[in-house]
Amino acid sequence: MSQLTHDSAVLVVGGGTWGCSVALQLARRGYKNITVLDSHPIPSPIAAGNDVNKIMEEGSPSSSDSDEEYVWNRMHQLATNAWKTDSVFRPFYHPTGFIMAASQEATYPDIDASMRACKGKIRPLASPADFQATMPDGVLTGSFPGWKGFLQETGAGWVFARGAVEAAYNEALRLGVRFLADHVKGKVLRLIYSSTDVIGAQTADGREHRADQVILCAGANSDQLFDFERQLRPTAWTLAHIQMTEEERCLWKDLPVLFNVNSGFFIEPDAQNGELKFVDEHPGYCNFVRDPESGEEKSIPFAKHQIPVQSEQKAREFLRETVPQIAERPFSFARICWDADTPDRQFLIDRPPKYKSLVVAVGGSGNGFMMMPAIGIAVADVLEGVIEPKLKHGFRWRPETAVDRDWRDTQHRHGGDETVRDFQKVDEWTHIGEL
Incomplete structure (x- = not known):
């Protein structure tokens, strides 16, 4: 990229998460x-990324990794280094440990495989008493029916998501x-095209922002601005909070993440408001809408600070x-x-072949936040043409993987009724905070 200066x-x-990381990394360069x-x-x-917490798992590549494993572990390595040493990101990583479990026989093999692959110190958990003993008395009082799993004592935990985004944003601002x-x-209403390239974007005030290089990292909304040839499926998950007492906040501090692939997870109460965040596990919701002109069905994102009652019920079952x-x-x-899922749940960070001045950075596929610091590095490397060959191949523009794509593929996720849900079929929503 000799023309880039x-x-x-x-x-x-x-x-968002990726945009702030990209801006920070470019400014630092x-x-x-x-x-x-x-x-x-x-x-x-x-x-x-505007969230009280996200799960974080450390990792590092090894000589025995397949190309796919190398990409995953290399990004973990880059992210872990930043979460531990970078002055912007370090304050927000809490290596409290991570409990991974399943409560249905069909998913027990997944837990066994994860335990074998785990590089940190682990403790197998096979009974309700085993799970209860991972946290102080009075926290885990449930019966854990059918639960099997392990505690990863080192090399995992959670990050304060909103704090990290704000810190990256403020440092990028400081750097100009x-x-x-x-x-x-x-x-942004649309991208601006020349006869051969993407040259900018038009905003709602009518202004055209022209640039030498454009980086599209608009998360699940990216698919509304550019044709990804079915490589992106906007998919949503559901989360909720419960207010904890001051006594509970003290008791529940510094706890490992508790995650069950069949039912959900929670992370310790946030320090700002003392609220416990929890998620009901399922393969995701889509908002399937059929385009009246092309007849093509797509998932269209929308914002809502409520969740379907079905998710509330499942979340309470988990609790x-x-x-x-x-x-x-x-x-x-x-x-x-x-978020937005790629067909193989690998990130898409590349220059689409027809557009030399456009870089797309999309496809978080449920793993985007823990990789936040590494994303900025990867995108800057793609922009400069210096990205590692294995990462370049893993993140490549790959529409061939989306041919005849099944929009309702669960992509190896579990929970709920083991299907991708459709917001168009939701009968009732919660009314939290409404009069």
């Missing part, structure tokens, strides 16, 4: 003319990045199995959280 105009479309567009102030209330983040000046003492409390917060 530190004075080149770089336009980043999307100011000396790029002086970076503009980020987003339709909401950062952190956006609809961004997946320009953010236009509101419903008018920052809302009854683990922490029944709080399972019937009212929810203090809930929302749907969008």
Whole structure:
């Protein structure tokens, strides 16, 4: 990329987790003319990264890794290094440990495989007493019916998501990045094309933002701005909070993440508001809408700070199995959280072959936040043409993987009724905080 210089105009479309990471990394590499567009102030209330916590697992590549494993472990290595040593990201990583479990026989082999692959110190868990002993008395009071799993004592935990996004945003600002983040000046309506390339983006105020290089990292909404040839399926998950008492907050501090592939997970109460976040596990929701012109069915994201009652019920079932003492409390917060799945659940970070000035950085596939620091590195390397060959191949533009794609493929996720759900078929939503 000989035409790329530190004075080149770089336009980043999307100011969420990946957009802030990309902007920060480019600014650290000396790029002086970076503009980020987003339709909401950062952190956006609809961004997946605007969250109290996300699961974090460490990792490192080895000589025995397959190419696919190498890509995964190399990104883990880059991210882990940043979460542990980078002044921007280090304050937000809590290596509290991670409990992985299953409660249905069909998924026990998955747990066994994860335990064999785990590089950290582990403790097998085979009885309710084993699970209860992983946390202080009075926390895990449930009966854990059919649960089997293990505690990874080292090499995993959680990160304070919103704090990390805000820190990356503020440091990028300090380094000179320009953010236009509101419903008018920052809302991108379309990309701007020349006869042969992408040359910018138009915002809701009518302004055309032209640039030498455009980076599209608008999460689940990216598919509304560019044709990904069925490589992206916007998929949503459901989360909720319960308000904890001050005594409970102290008792529940520094606990390992508790994750069951069949029913859900929770992470310790957040330090700011003392709320416990939990998620009911399922293969995801889509919002299937058929285009009246092409007849093609697509999943179209939308924002909502409520969840389907079906998810509330499943979340309470998970709490009854683990922490029944709080399972019937009212929810203090809930929302749907969008990501975008690629067919193989590997990231898509590449230049589409027809457009030399466009880089797409999409396809978090449920793993995007823990990789936040590494994403900025990967995108900057693609922009500069220096990305590692194995990462380049793993993140390549690959529409051949989406031919005849099954939009309802669970992609090896479990929980609920083991199907991808459709928001168009939701009968009832929660009414948290509504009069």
